[in-house]
Amino acid sequence: EIVMTQSPATLSVSPGERATLSCRASQSVSSNLAWYQHKPGQAPRLLIYGASTRATGIPARFSGSGSGTEFTLTISSLQSEDFAVYYCQQYNNWPLTFGGGTKVEIK
Amino acid sequence: EVQLVESGGGLVQPGGSLRLSCAASGFTFSSYWMSWVRQAPGKGLEWVANIKQDGSEKYYVDSVKGRFTISRDNAKNSLYLQMNSLRAEDAAVYYCARNYVTTIGMFDYWGQGTLVTVSS
Numbered sequence: 743e744i745v746m747t748q749s750p751a752t753l754s755v756s757p758g759e760r761a762t763l764s765c766r767a768s769q770s771v772s773s774n775l776a777w778y779q780h781k782p783g784q785a786p787r788l789l790i791y792g793a794s795t796r797a798t799g800i801p802a803r804f805s806g807s808g809s810g811t812e813f814t815l816t817i818s819s820l821q822s823e824d825f826a827v828y829y830c831q832q833y834n835n836w837p838l839t840f841g842g843g844t845k846v847e848i849k
Numbered sequence: 850e851v852q853l854v855e856s857g858g859g860l861v862q863p864g865g866s867l868r869l870s871c872a873a874s875g876f877t878f879s880s881y882w883m884s885w886v887r888q889a890p891g892k893g894l895e896w897v898a899n900i901k902q903d904g905s906e907k908y909y910v911d912s913v914k915g916r917f918t919i920s921r922d923n924a925k926n927s928l929y930l931q932m933n934s935l936r937a938e939d940a941a942v943y944y945c946a947r948n949y950v951t952t953i954g955m956f957d958y959w960g961q962g963t964l965v966t967v968s969s
Contacts, residue, residue, distance in 0.1 A: 778956075783961070785853075788949075788955065788956060829894055834954075837910050839896070840894040841893065843894075
């Protein structure tokens with residue numbers, strides 16, 4: 743099983759600032775990496791797939807990069823609606839696995 | 850608009866059974882792989898099972914193999930998860946999710962979840 747490790751666990755950011763979230767895989771997942779946003783009581787939302795492709799309707803302030811074992815999600819200028827938990831997920835191997843999440847909170 | 854609405858969660862004793870349902874609308878249900886993903890209290894997301902469009906292929910995470918069964922009824926646009934021999938560690942919010950059409954390992958739409966509590 744591929745273990746996905748996200749850091750930091752919590753990121754405190756002021757609105758308008760940049761947020762950088764990291765995700766590391768225990769072995770290469772090529773570019774088969776997705777990012778999701780999850781707010782309490784809501785359905786998770788697909789943000790990025792293929793490590794860097796924004797899903798339909800996702801604002802350009804969200805960007806993804808990386809390949810192999812190291813990945814980054816960047817939110818260029820945090821808006822109030824962006825405060826949430828973010829998960830990375832690999833789909834290179836079965837079972838599909840998620841990282842433990844990064845909570846982006848208001849500083 | 851794609852909608853996935855889960856139901857069937859509740860309180861069950863250890864060793865008991867529960868059947869979750871997911872009603873899909875806003876897309877051609879029979880054209881997509883579908884999945885169940887869960888989130889235990891205070892934990893991250895965990896993929897549980899998925900099923901091919903016609904139900905001919907099903908895959909499970911090891912921890913639920915032999916206890917959970919995923920199924921679907923394309924005529925009713927519905928996905929199911931039969932959960933037997935439930936354990937405390939199965940307690941979670943269970944999400945129904947649609948697999949992306951060209952990459953079945955990722956999820957492009959999710960429901961809001963149904964809570965399963967396992968306790969005596």
